[in-house]
Amino acid sequence: MFRARLATTIAGFILPFPITAFAQSDLSELLDMPLEALSDTKVVSATKTALSLADIPAATYVITAKEIKRSGVRSVADALTLAPGLHVAKFSNYDWGVSARTTNEAMSNSMLVMVDGRSVFNPMFSGVDWDLIPVSLDNIDHIEVVLGPVGTIWGGNAVHAVINIITVDAEDAPKRHVSAAVGNYHYQEYQAHHAGKVSDNLFMSGYAEFVQHMPWTSDQEIVQPHQDYRVYTERFGLRGDYQHFDKTVSFQLGGIRSREDYQWGLYQPHFLNGGEDVDDFAPYQTEMLAEEYFGGVKYLQELGEDRHWEQQLWITYSSSDGSDRNAYFTRYDSETSYQDANFFGGHLTLGLNYRFIDEYFRPYSADESLLSPYVRVADEQGYGNKSIAGYFNFIYPITDSTTVMLGNRWQYFDINHETYSQPQLRVMQKLTDGQSVWAGWGRALVTPARDGRSAHFKRNVYASDQYVCVQLAPNNVYCGDFDRYRTTTYVGKEELKAPEVDTFEVGYKFYEKNNVSFDVNLFYSEESNIPVWAYDPNSSGAMIVTGNSSPGTVGTLVESIVYRKEERVSSKTSGGEIALKWLVSKDLQVNANYSYKRIKAEFDGAESLAIKQLLKTYENEPQHLASAQVMWDVTDSFWVSSVLHYASGTDPDDILANAEQVAWPDVVTWDLLFGLQPFYKGLEMTLTVENLFNDQINEFPESYNGFDNGTQYWLELDWFLP
Numbered sequence: 001m002f003r004a005r006l007a008t009t010i011a012g013f014i015l016p017f018p019i020t021a022f023a024q025s026d027l028s029e030l031l032d033m034p035l036e037a038l039s040d041t042k043v044v045s046a047t048k049t050a051l052s053l054a055d056i057p058a059a060t061y062v063i064t065a066k067e068i069k070r071s072g073v074r075s076v077a078d079a080l081t082l083a084p085g086l087h088v089a090k091f092s093n094y095d096w097g098v099s100a101r102t103t104n105e106a107m108s109n110s111m112l113v114m115v116d117g118r119s120v121f122n123p124m125f126s127g128v129d130w131d132l133i134p135v136s137l138d139n140i141d142h143i144e145v146v147l148g149p150v151g152t153i154w155g156g157n158a159v160h161a162v163i164n165i166i167t168v169d170a171e172d173a174p175k176r177h178v179s180a181a182v183g184n185y186h187y188q189e190y191q192a193h194h195a196g197k198v199s200d201n202l203f204m205s206g207y208a209e210f211v212q213h214m215p216w217t218s219d220q221e222i223v224q225p226h227q228d229y230r231v232y233t234e235r236f237g238l239r240g241d242y243q244h245f246d247k248t249v250s251f252q253l254g255g256i257r258s259r260e261d262y263q264w265g266l267y268q269p270h271f272l273n274g275g276e277d278v279d280d281f282a283p284y285q286t287e288m289l290a291e292e293y294f295g296g297v298k299y300l301q302e303l304g305e306d307r308h309w310e311q312q313l314w315i316t317y318s319s320s321d322g323s324d325r326n327a328y329f330t331r332y333d334s335e336t337s338y339q340d341a342n343f344f345g346g347h348l349t350l351g352l353n354y355r356f357i358d359e360y361f362r363p364y365s366a367d368e369s370l371l372s373p374y375v376r377v378a379d380e381q382g383y384g385n386k387s388i389a390g391y392f393n394f395i396y397p398i399t400d401s402t403t404v405m406l407g408n409r410w411q412y413f414d415i416n417h418e419t420y421s422q423p424q425l426r427v428m429q430k431l432t433d434g435q436s437v438w439a440g441w442g443r444a445l446v447t448p449a450r451d452g453r454s455a456h457f458k459r460n461v462y463a464s465d466q467y468v469c470v471q472l473a474p475n476n477v478y479c480g481d482f483d484r485y486r487t488t489t490y491v492g493k494e495e496l497k498a499p500e501v502d503t504f505e506v507g508y509k510f511y512e513k514n515n516v517s518f519d520v521n522l523f524y525s526e527e528s529n530i531p532v533w534a535y536d537p538n539s540s541g542a543m544i545v546t547g548n549s550s551p552g553t554v555g556t557l558v559e560s561i562v563y564r565k566e567e568r569v570s571s572k573t574s575g576g577e578i579a580l581k582w583l584v585s586k587d588l589q590v591n592a593n594y595s596y597k598r599i600k601a602e603f604d605g606a607e608s609l610a611i612k613q614l615l616k617t618y619e620n621e622p623q624h625l626a627s628a629q630v631m632w633d634v635t636d637s638f639w640v641s642s643v644l645h646y647a648s649g650t651d652p653d654d655i656l657a658n659a660e661q662v663a664w665p666d667v668v669t670w671d672l673l674f675g676l677q678p679f680y681k682g683l684e685m686t687l688t689v690e691n692l693f694n695d696q697i698n699e700f701p702e703s704y705n706g707f708d709n710g711t712q713y714w715l716e717l718d719w720f721l722p
Contacts, residue, residue, distance in 0.1 A: 044117075045144040045164035047393060047405070048153050048349055049339065054511050057405060057428035057438035059085070059147040059521045061579055065140060065168075067591065070631045070641040072673045072688035073137070074189070074211075076165060077130040081627050081645050083145040084519075084577035084593035085161065089647065089667070089699040092707045093185065093217050094231055096130045097700070100147055100161035101525060101573060101597055103621050106704075109446055110159040110499070112150070116167055116252070118296060118314050119157075123329045123357050123385065124376075126157060126449040132318075133165070134235055134256040134292055136207045138177070138193055141168045147577060148523060149503050151422030151444030152407040155353060155389050159444040159501050160525075170195055170241040173205035176721035183688075183714025186230065187213040202242045209235040215260065217710035219696055229261035246302035255293035262288045264323075266371040267462040269485050271556040275548035280464050292318040296333075306341040323375050324457070326362040331355065346396035349407075357385040361455060369458060370487070379454040386414035387447075393424075401430040405440075413498070415448045420498065434511045439504075446499045450492075452531055452565045457490040464550040468557055470542070483549045483556040490533055493565040497529040515583050522576040530571060530601075532614060533563040568604040569618065573597055587633040595625040609655075616653040622664050624648035641673040647699070661702040669694055684718040 042050035046058045053060055061083045073079045077096035080086045087104045089097045097104045100111050109127035113120050115135050122129050143165050150158040168174075173195035181189040188211070195205030211233040216223045237254035265283035270276065296314035303309055312335040319328035337351040361378035369375055393407030408423040426440035451457075462485045469479040507521030539562035546555040575597030582590045601615040627645045634640055649666035652659040670692045679685040690712045691697060700706030 041142070043144050045114075045162050046146045046150065046153070047395065048337065048351070049347055049393075049395065053517075054434075054436065054509055055403075055428070057403070057426040057440055057507075058150075059505065059507055059519070059523075059577060061145045061147075061519070063143040063145065065142060066631070067629060068137060068140060068143070070639075070673065071629060071643050072641070072671050072686070072690065075130065076133050076135065076137070076143070076163075079137070079143060080145070080163065081643070082591065082593075082629060083143075084579045085147045085595045085625075086145070087622060087625055087647060088645075089706075090709050091700060091704070093213055093215055093709065094131045094233075098128070098130060101523065101575065102160050102527070102571075103599070103618060107451070109157060109449070110501070111161045111163065112154055112157040112159075113163045113165075114154075115165045117164065117298075117312065117335075118294065118316070118333070120292075121157065122318065122320075122325065123331060123359060124325050124327055124361075124449060124455070125451040126447040129290070131233075132256055132258060132290055132292055134237070134254050134294065135165055135167065136191065136193070136209055136235060136237060138174055138179075138191065139167045139205075139207055139237065141166045141172075147521075148440070148505050149422070149424065149442035149444035149501060152391060152393060152409045152424040152442065155391075155409060155411050155422070156387070156413075156445055156447030156498075159446055159499075160503075167237075167239070168205070170203035170205040170239045171197070173239070174207075177718065178721070179716060179718040181714050181716035184712060185214045185217045185710070187211075187712065187714050189714075189716075198240075201244045202240060204238070204240045206238045207236065209233075211235075216707050217712055218708040219710065220708055223707065226261075226263060229263075231261070232259045233257070248300040249297065251295075251297040253295045255291065257291040258289070260288045260290075262286050265373075266368075267373070267460060267485075268371070269462050269556065270464060270483055270550045271485075271545050271548040271558075272370075273548075275550075277551060280462055288320075288322050290318075290320040290322065292316065308339055310337050310339075311335070321362075323372055325376060327376075327378075328360055330358040332357075343394070344396075346394055349391075349393045351389075351391050353387075353389040353391075353411075355387045359383045359385055359450065361450075370460065372460060374457065374459045376451070376455060376457050378450060378456075383450065383454075384414075385450070388412050391422075403428045411445075413448050415450065415453070416495070416498065418448075418498065420445050420500070434513070436509050437507065438509070439506045441502070441504050443500060443502050445501070448496070448498050452492045453494055453496050454492060456492050459488045459490075461486045461488075465553055466557075470544065470557060481553045482544070483553050484559070485556055486559040486561065488561040488563070491536075491539075491562060491564045493567075496531060496565055497567045499527060499529045499531065499567070501525055501527045517579075517581045519579045520576065523574065525573045526570070527573070528570045529567040530569040530618075531565050531567050532569050532618070534566040534614075535610060536562040536564045539564075569601055569615070570604065571599055571601045571618065573599045575623075589631045591629040591631075593627055596623055597621070598623055613656055616655055617662060620650050620652045620656075620662055620664070622647045622650060637677055639675045639677075641675070643671040645669045645671075658703065664701050665698060667697065667699050669697065679717070682720045682722065684720075686716045686718075687713070688716070689713045 046056045046060050063082045068079050081088045085100050087099045107125040107127050113128045146162040150162045174193035175195045177193040179191045191209045193207040215229050215231050234257045239252045242249040263283050264286050268278045294316040298312045300310045314333040316331040334354045340348045360382050364375050389411035391409035395405045397403050405426040412419045422443050424442035428438040430436045464483045466484045468482045471477050503525040505523045510518040542559040544555045549556050577595045579593040599619045601618040603611050625647050630642045632640045647667040650664040652663050672689045672692050675686045677684040695711040696708040698708045
């Protein structure tokens, strides 16, 4: 995440210390899904068992294909603003921070994201690169969002939420569909989708996409010299679904490749160049490449009327050559599960999961480590990361109106030689046919990764001729013109404990078929072993190197700052979410949601001023989130859609000396869409305006060095070939 930072941006900040309305007629039933069908939609992400939304004792939501298309989003991250409880903040024109019920920060790893049950995450930090999710929006059937812990079912990272992107079956995928979109900031997108019947039992589908845009839609001065840069993204996917009697086989191949124009370079400290008067930084233009390719198969065997066995095998290759994540990974996932829908009158699920990740971190030379703006290094370049898990989940109807769900997962991680238990207990009570209440408790953990353990991050900054005051002794402060070289090292901790979260929830569900669905829930979470970077004064220091400095200076101030990973922070978070879907009439639908969260952090040990500041910084998160979507079919061929999103700002505690820099801003965005269908002989047209009346908005605190995002507009034409 946040890969678009320029090397010059870092130095500059630190040194001062589409889319169609309907894909095609074959998808019209899906896209016009009524609320009655929505309440009966089968969701698998909460239990790995296909249950209706109304029957799941958890905070579960579905973003439909129609809602995605009518929102005008161009990424999965942006689509998640349609669900409650998710804080989506845009960093640049292709970088996002997304969180649920916790802090929103770079390399967040407490939310599990999947495509058809296959995890999409960067094994380096076990989090999500939101710009590298290999899925076409036009191939999404729906997105399932489960808030709260689902570690029993899915294992590590299913801590605060699970996002499962369900793609369309090959039989229902878009057929003979091509599209093109163009907009400001050099945005271009081209797609081709096709699907068909190969035989009586086999359907296949495939797609290819190409996207080009500028990295920034910003008027900020710092990016203007680089506005000729581009980001190029290619995606492709192939799916086959075969069914014959009691056997079902589904296979997928796909991938994504992202190329980014980039400025890189090396610092040239005068004292390391014999005092030669050279530029502080020697930049050059290059291209950063990140990619992921995957292949896998699902095999389902019916063993009887109530029993079935499923086997999944996935192979995923991912790599990046950016200095903050210069590594490649080959991941092998195997999942075996057995389900019996009539086990002593209940539904039993048993499963076994095995994962192996072949990791390799690129080594850096001594010069690169000293002179690069930043690098990430590992104690050993190659590593075999293994985990194995077994789990069960049992859903039992105590009475006709009361259901209990009990489960546990035992998961072993080779990286820290620990086995963790992730249990859950949930109960649902139906009040009437359309009303129910539920309560639950669950425990989940963050998947251990090498980053923050045996992988370390190093940041370097150099600038000549800086006026600096240096304390040479307790009562001796010297001020003068110096060259200044600073290296900041974030040192991991090999025996780092994995963060664990216990969450208690209660909720209420109401469904009035064809008209209204309403969900409200409250939660309370306790999180332990939260990793934070603690300043290490014993390893930090400064010295003055005289001679060989730039003209007019008295020497070079060389500073070494060391932070070490600690897990002595815990937190208590409380809040809730409300979600409403209301079909006002057959032509007008309104979706709205609101979320609230409050974080209270604690430290295990004596609280110094620095620790208190750290805790207040951790608690400094937007508390109020809201969004609303209106979809109006004005006529049979003309529609209008609008999405309004709000995230509250923060007022940090006065104990923070840099309170203004760490404060989150108030964010209000409004997107407006117009669609014509058909426009002309199979052509459909959509006009989208994003950030209407709110040009150059920054959605992050100043300390994050985020970029302003401008108003964007684009026109998309979809052609459904005969």
